[in-house]
Amino acid sequence: MTFRQEMKKALLTSAWFVFLTFPILVIRVNTIENVIEWRWLNMMWIAAGSFILSLLWSFYFGRKTGDPGKKTEAFAPADKAGSLFRNPRFRMPALVLTALFATAFPFLFSVYQTSIMTTALMYVVLGLGLNIIVGLAGLLNLGYVAFYAVGAYSYALLHYHFGLGFWVVLPLGGLLATLFAILLGFPVLRLRGDYLAIVTLGFGEIVRLILENWNEFSFGPSGISNIPRPGLLGLDLNLDTATIYLYYLMIGLCLITIFVFGRIRDSRIGRALIALREDEIACQAMGIDKARTKLLAFALGSTWAGLMGVIFAAKTTFVNPASFTFLESAMILSIVVLGGMGSILGVVLGAFLLILLPEYLRAFSDYRMLLFGTTMVIMMIFRPQGIITGIRRTYQFRGGSIDGATAGK
Amino acid sequence: MERQQENKGETILEVRRLSMDFGGIRALEGIDLVVQTDQIMALIGPNGAGKTTFFNCITGFYEPTAGDIFIAPPGGKRKRINGLKVDRITSLGLARTFQNTRIFPNMTVLENVMIGRHCRSKAGVLGAVLRGRETLREEAEIVERSYEILAKMGLASRVNELAKNLPYGEARRLEIARAMATEPFLLMLDEPAAGMNPQETKELDDLILRLRSEEGISILLIEHDMRLVMSVSDHICVMDYGEKIAEGTPQEIRRSERVIKAYLGEDSDA
Ligand SMILES: Nc1ncnc2c1ncn2[C@@H]1O[C@H](COP(=O)(O)OP(=O)(O)OP(=O)(O)O)[C@@H](O)[C@H]1O
Numbered sequence A: 001m002t003f004r005q006e007m008k009k010a011l012l013t014s015a016w017f018v019f020l021t022f023p024i025l026v027i028r029v030n031t032i033e034n035v036i037e038w039r040w041l042n043m044m045w046i047a048a049g050s051f052i053l054s055l056l057w058s059f060y061f062g063r064k065t066g067d068p069g070k071k072t073e074a075f076a077p078a079d080k081a082g083s084l085f086r087n088p089r090f091r092m093p094a095l096v097l098t099a100l101f102a103t104a105f106p107f108l109f110s111v112y113q114t115s116i117m118t119t120a121l122m123y124v125v126l127g128l129g130l131n132i133i134v135g136l137a138g139l140l141n142l143g144y145v146a147f148y149a150v151g152a153y154s155y156a157l158l159h160y161h162f163g164l165g166f167w168v169v170l171p172l173g174g175l176l177a178t179l180f181a182i183l184l185g186f187p188v189l190r191l192r193g194d195y196l197a198i199v200t201l202g203f204g205e206i207v208r209l210i211l212e213n214w215n216e217f218s219f220g221p222s223g224i225s226n227i228p229r230p231g232l233l234g235l236d237l238n239l240d241t242a243t244i245y246l247y248y249l250m251i252g253l254c255l256i257t258i259f260v261f262g263r264i265r266d267s268r269i270g271r272a273l274i275a276l277r278e279d280e281i282a283c284q285a286m287g288i289d290k291a292r293t294k295l296l297a298f299a300l301g302s303t304w305a306g307l308m309g310v311i312f313a314a315k316t317t318f319v320n321p322a323s324f325t326f327l328e329s330a331m332i333l334s335i336v337v338l339g340g341m342g343s344i345l346g347v348v349l350g351a352f353l354l355i356l357l358p359e360y361l362r363a364f365s366d367y368r369m370l371l372f373g374t375t376m377v378i379m380m381i382f383r384p385q386g387i388i389t390g391i392r393r394t395y396q397f398r399g400g401s402i403d404g405a406t407a408g409k
Numbered sequence B: 001m002e003r004q005q006e007n008k009g010e011t012i013l014e015v016r017r018l019s020m021d022f023g024g025i026r027a028l029e030g031i032d033l034v035v036q037t038d039q040i041m042a043l044i045g046p047n048g049a050g051k052t053t054f055f056n057c058i059t060g061f062y063e064p065t066a067g068d069i070f071i072a073p074p075g076g077k078r079k080r081i082n083g084l085k086v087d088r089i090t091s092l093g094l095a096r097t098f099q100n101t102r103i104f105p106n107m108t109v110l111e112n113v114m115i116g117r118h119c120r121s122k123a124g125v126l127g128a129v130l131r132g133r134e135t136l137r138e139e140a141e142i143v144e145r146s147y148e149i150l151a152k153m154g155l156a157s158r159v160n161e162l163a164k165n166l167p168y169g170e171a172r173r174l175e176i177a178r179a180m181a182t183e184p185f186l187l188m189l190d191e192p193a194a195g196m197n198p199q200e201t202k203e204l205d206d207l208i209l210r211l212r213s214e215e216g217i218s219i220l221l222i223e224h225d226m227r228l229v230m231s232v233s234d235h236i237c238v239m240d241y242g243e244k245i246a247e248g249t250p251q252e253i254r255r256s257e258r259v260i261k262a263y264l265g266e267d268s269d270a
């Protein structure tokens, strides 16, 4: 593109942006004095800003189409971090330090911080669970939150009606979510891609609407309160100790999830899931039962949502349908996409970024969604594979003997 | 090799009056075909003759409108496979490749072949998580077998490369390797030489002949490259407009009036 063309395009873009934002950013109706304020200065800013951004944009795109190798270069630090993490000499100390920090966390920081950290850990597990469905099996699931809700309401209702305790319901919640996933799986077996996304989106909304409207079953929008926190050997814990206890519980569950996810990914089952993502037709021709594998992906991924649902109910001691909106599904999906599909480290980083940053950047809370959206758009353009690229396991063959060298854990 | 001598002439695939309609369009019209042990059978015909459709019917991607498909694995029972699911047919011993290469691009070359071992192994979710001795043994066997197959295909140096980074000719060979990993008794290749350079095609000749002599399998081959067809196949079946118009040895086919006419109709080279 010539310079003139680029200028013209940038001008058009800025005019378009001015037009789009005119009603909200320029015109303001002052309802007290019944006058209209014209904020021309805002318009100037938007025009100038979008003009410059548009120029920068075409500059970057020019480079991108010109040399495909260039575009990843900007992210070399992330790649370096990834490969550094795979290097055993760095990996061990890093893991030990992380473990020490995680163990000491409740003693170094306030209960409030510990509680936020627990939430972040919950999202790590949720992200990894969804990563099985979306990252490994390539099934775009927009209704993941439904299984989270199943877990939460399992605990709430089973406790309310039968007085069942946390430890009994924890596995039950996981199991119920798995069952629900299989039930949902059957009708959507034939779908993939966009169609699957829409059906799962619908499913998520249906579950929420049922919870909202079926008062006799779920107590409607007012929800269920007084759900007990998890007990420790029959001891009565006060709020602070209960929070810390839940934190360690989540650390444990996180480790279990990471362990299970890693093992599944590097197994016969995991390969079948990835093959399904890569090419559904070839995957069948390789003797993989498509229907079974899809159900398996749904089941394996949703169990974690069920477990986290129980934890969520126990942590907040209160559940209502407002916690299980589509936004929640989108959040978990963003963690997976931002972090890196199929990658464990990626999801962990993604969860911490997306859950912790907004908490600590309260000052910008007005712009939270704006920042969030912008980040996602930029990521998808320049780094569609996520922060950390899932690296495949490699094998070394020397004179017939086999070493499995693992990478990308 | 002794066993194969004995088996020679045993029918392993028998297709009877196979027809396939696509909403009023008849793509296959009463095709009969018999493949025997140790045979390399070629299926040729002009574009749109219905060759790929024929493959899709046999491998379960399409359910034929009429007709029967029987398989009889060497030493096994004869079985009708119409309407069985694709993965079931693969595990019964029919493996195929695709006209447009369908490798798993973001998996390594080795993993691509390991997928082929899926239907010959059985570790489940529990096995994956607990990774007991049996699972480890099976996993090691999968890796070892896959590597062996790749070595035979001349892809040993590529095991850890992502499949999408392979050059075209090697990707096609990888697809054959992957199909071989399912331990088929009949390997069905859909235009394996398409897009290969003459050197690669020449190597493909050897590869196909070696698969038969070393692995003891039969091959059913769709191919437009007449030199390849004439040099490897011992039986040729010619299709045109969904019908079988001729069948016989390469010599017979070369002389057949009908075949020449069918081909001259669109392509005067052949
Ligand atoms: N799924 C389908 N739906 C409708 N028509 C189809 C379908 N598959 C194949 N056909 C039609 O069946 C006929 C045979 O197609 P087929 O792909 O089997 O030809 P072919 O012999 O493999 O040709 P080529 O040598 O070009 O690969 C064509 O007319 C094609 O349009």
Ligand SMILES: [Mg+2]
Pocket: B051, B052, B053, B099
């Ligand atoms: Mg074809």
